[in-house]
Amino acid sequence: MADYKNRLTTSSGAPVGDNQNSITAGERGPALIQDVHLLEKLAHFDRERIPERVVHAKGAGAFGYFEVTNDEISKYTKADFLNEKGKRTPMFIRFSTVAGELGSADTLRDPRGFAVKFYTQEGNYDLVGNNTPIFFIRDAIKFPDFIHTQKRNPQTNLKDKNAVWDFWSHSPESLHQVTYLHGDRGIPATYRHMNGYGSHTYKWVNEEGEAFWVKYHFVSDQGVKGMDEKVADEIAGTNPDYHTEDLFNSIENGDYPSWTLYVQIIPFEDYKTYKWDIFDVTKTVSQKDYPRIEVGKMVLNRNPENYFAEVEQAALSPAHLVPGIEASPDKMLQGRLFSYSDTQRYRLGVNHEQLPVNRPVVDIKNNQRDGYMQQGNYGTNINYEPNSYSEEPKEDTSNRINPFEVEGEAAQVPYNSNDHYTQAGDLYRLMSADEKDRLIEAVVGHLGQCTMEEVKLRQIGHFYKADAEYGERVAEGLGLHVPEEVKA
Numbered sequence: 052m053a054d055y056k057n058r059l060t061t062s063s064g065a066p067v068g069d070n071q072n073s074i075t076a077g078e079r080g081p082a083l084i085q086d087v088h089l090l091e092k093l094a095h096f097d098r099e100r101i102p103e104r105v106v107h108a109k110g111a112g113a114f115g116y117f118e119v120t121n122d123e124i125s126k127y128t129k130a131d132f133l134n135e136k137g138k139r140t141p142m143f144i145r146f147s148t149v150a151g152e153l154g155s156a157d158t159l160r161d162p163r164g165f166a167v168k169f170y171t172q173e174g175n176y177d178l179v180g181n182n183t184p185i186f187f188i189r190d191a192i193k194f195p196d197f198i199h200t201q202k203r204n205p206q207t208n209l210k211d212k213n214a215v216w217d218f219w220s221h222s223p224e225s226l227h228q229v230t231y232l233h234g235d236r237g238i239p240a241t242y243r244h245m246n247g248y249g250s251h252t253y254k255w256v257n258e259e260g261e262a263f264w265v266k267y268h269f270v271s272d273q274g275v276k277g278m279d280e281k282v283a284d285e286i287a288g289t290n291p292d293y294h295t296e297d298l299f300n301s302i303e304n305g306d307y308p309s310w311t312l313y314v315q316i317i318p319f320e321d322y323k324t325y326k327w328d329i330f331d332v333t334k335t336v337s338q339k340d341y342p343r344i345e346v347g348k349m350v351l352n353r354n355p356e357n358y359f360a361e362v363e364q365a366a367l368s369p370a371h372l373v374p375g376i377e378a379s380p381d382k383m384l385q386g387r388l389f390s391y392s393d394t395q396r397y398r399l400g401v402n403h404e405q406l407p408v409n410r411p412v413v414d415i416k417n418n419q420r421d422g423y424m425q426q427g428n429y430g431t432n433i434n435y436e437p438n439s440y441s442e443e444p445k446e447d448t449s450n451r452i453n454p455f456e457v458e459g460e461a462a463q464v465p466y467n468s469n470d471h472y473t474q475a476g477d478l479y480r481l482m483s484a485d486e487k488d489r490l491i492e493a494v495v496g497h498l499g500q501c502t503m504e505e506v507k508l509r510q511i512g513h514f515y516k517a518d519a520e521y522g523e524r525v526a527e528g529l530g531l532h533v534p535e536e537v538k539a
């Protein structure tokens with residue numbers, strides 16, 4: 052008697068009679084095209100891979116919740132999920148490295164992605180940040196070139212330190228992040244031992260329509276710990292999935308990692324006068340000027356059940372905003388608002404928002420229809436607006452964006468500050484003597500792999516301008532004589 056509950060089927064549901072032997076003409080073959088189970092099995096297998104993320108390909112994900120711990124946050128934003136102390140919102144996070152491919156080692160020196168999806172009652176809110184409060188560049192138009200230098204050389208298919216340092220040395224706005232990256236935070240001990248930052252300045256709007264600028268800081272409750280590069284390199288060879296494994300096992304063992312979320316609130320008008328351009332993502336905003344305010348706690352307490360379905364198919368996008376949270380004019384952020392959902396339409400398909408990990412917890416009501424892999428298509432509902440049917444979804448004008456006045460010509464205008472050195476130098480001077488030693492060793496180790504003397508000298512010039520000692524020590528480490536004009 053067949054076990055109907057547990058029998059193997061084809062994807063159209065027919066029972067499979069034999070999953071070990073293909074249908075052949077006679078004992079020794081050849082195989083017959085009528086073996087549709089064999090054909091389907093091979094055909095589906097042939098299509099198992101989807102494109103990896105163009106950046107941040109290697110990552111690990113987990114689920115959990117976010118709980119508000121401060122009643123005062125609704126003074127600054129009407130975001131529903133932040134409006135009450137004790138309110139819990141389910142969330143998903145994906146940690147990642149930036150430059151490596153899907154199978155690359157977790158412990159390489161690289162920024163780490165820190166991408167959070169909050170499943171709120173007003174739609175998904177994604178905060179797609181890194182473990183660094185700043186970035187290498189500040190205009191989206193430079194991003195593809197930058198990433199080309201981080202990926203493989205078109206001829207050799209090798210990682211290319213000449214390209215990396217050539218680009219950085221020609222883009223001095225990267226100096227702050229380059230210093231951050233070669234410091235102790237450049238290789239976190241685990242994903243649990245690093246902070247997360249929104250990096251850009253975002254805009255919050257409260258119920259009264261008052262706007263504020265905001266910077267996000269997730270501070271690790273496990274503490275921040277780095278990993279020595281020699282240890283990291285060894286682990287890269289012996290266990291390339293070290294951080295992935297650590298995250299999975301700690302959650303599996305009930306040792307749930309958590310982060311406290313703080314924000315810096317910047318009064319709206321301050322963007323005109325603050326000493327740094329708050330929309331320049333290569334700069335930080337001082338905590339002395341805008342102290343951190345606690346918002347809540349994020350706890351990771353559930354591992355994905357299926358990596359591909361829940362982590363590889365996750366689509367996090369800075370464009371996923373909710374009422375009370377808006378974009379700022381930051382030119383990098385503006386480019387990102389397009390790029391993520393665009394790549395996801397290519398990587399996962401136009402209906403990727405319907406996949407379980409991406410599906411909002413609220414009903415989706417709009418007039419978008421059809422497309423590959425459509426999962427429902429709204430049945431008999433009409434598909435246009437405006438219309439005469441009162442029960443059909445209508446726009447809610449209370450959710451129009453908070454107006455932001457702009458002036459000037461439409462033009463290609465560079466940022467008006469070229470001080471790439473003060474904050475990078477401050478970061479260097481803030482480091483302990485030991486950390487400075489490790490920073491110099493890391494910079495010398497990596498810049499030393501660049502074979503172009505002209506590039507090395509140009510980069511050393513930037514280190515000099517940040518702090519003469521910083522430049523001096525890198526030059527000494529590389530055994531280079533630096534002409535006076537390079538230092539100035």
Ligand code: HEM
Nearest residue numbers: 104107145164165166180181186191194250386387390394
């Ligand atoms: C992933 C573009 C800057 C953090 C991605 C992806 C693209 C992209 C196309 C792949 C997304 C996917 O396939 O799902 C860009 C562009 C940038 C930029 C065009 C600049 C204009 C940044 C910055 C940060 C950042 C400044 C951090 C503050 C991330 C993270 C991911 C990611 C964390 C991985 C998301 C995930 O885990 O699925 N980026 N990026 N990116 N980016 Fe960016």
